[in-house]
Amino acid sequence: MPLLGQAALAMWFDMEPARRVEFEHWHSHEHFPERLRIPGFLRGSRWQSAAGDDGYFVMYEVERHATLTSPHYLARLNDPTPWSTTLMPHHRNMVRSQCRTVATFGGGIARSMLTVRLAPAVGRADQLRAYLTAWLRQLPQRPGITGAHLLQTETPAAALTKEQKIRGGDAVADWIALVSGYEMHALEDLRQHGLDALSLNDAGATPVQLTTTHRLSFAMLPGDLDRA
Secondary structure (H helix, E strand, C coil): CCCCCCEEEEEEEEECHHHHHHHHHHHHHHHHHHHHCCCCEEEEEEEEECCCCCEEEEEEEECCHHHHHCHHHHHHHCCCCHHHHHHHHHEEEEEEEEEEEEEEEECCCCCEEEEEEECECCCCHHHHHHHHHHHHHHHHHCCCEEEEEEEEECCCCCCCCHHHHHHCCCECCCEEEEEEECCHHHHHHHCCCCCCHHHHHHHCECCCCEEEEEEEEEEECHHHHHCC
16 A cells, blocks of 8 residues: 555554454544544554554554644644543553655555664665665566555654553654555565665664564544544
8 A cells, every 4th residue: 555645653562362353442432533523634554463463553544744743633642532531551661753755666555564663874865765665666567466565753852741640651663664465374475585784784774673474453544424
């Protein structure tokens, strides 16, 4: 899928198994609609870990980076609903990154997603960005793959919100490569060829990287709210 807008909010977290059914109900029927009513929020998607563990990946695509600190959005973050207040403490190991979209290639929405969290070594950011952009550009033409994207975190200077305080604070990723597709094996192959640790290190990434695969659980556009 091509990413909508010029920025994104990318999040990884674990959800307690005993809360999973309630979480997905809340996230689909209250939280997504709430977020997508905020001006500048263009699409939300939720992805569940393909490894069968407690992990989720959630992404909001937004019109521009300033949307992530808009008065409308901050008002929601600082006034969570009672249901949100109940569930926020159960978002464990939260990584929340406010990103600019550096590159986006491909089209459509596919059922699987590979996420790679990485960072450039000192003095090698340009080299790594060039490698990733060139590599991701050609991926959507491969069998089983539909989209490939590069995000870079740029955390705005802002006070902790009430939601963050409820969760106890969030970690942050640095650079994020995303690859979507309809064949999981095509995404898994990238872990061995091109987006593997050795190739990324040679291209300028630090040794610490985290790669995960997810399956689409739910996606929503603002226009879906009109038909609800």
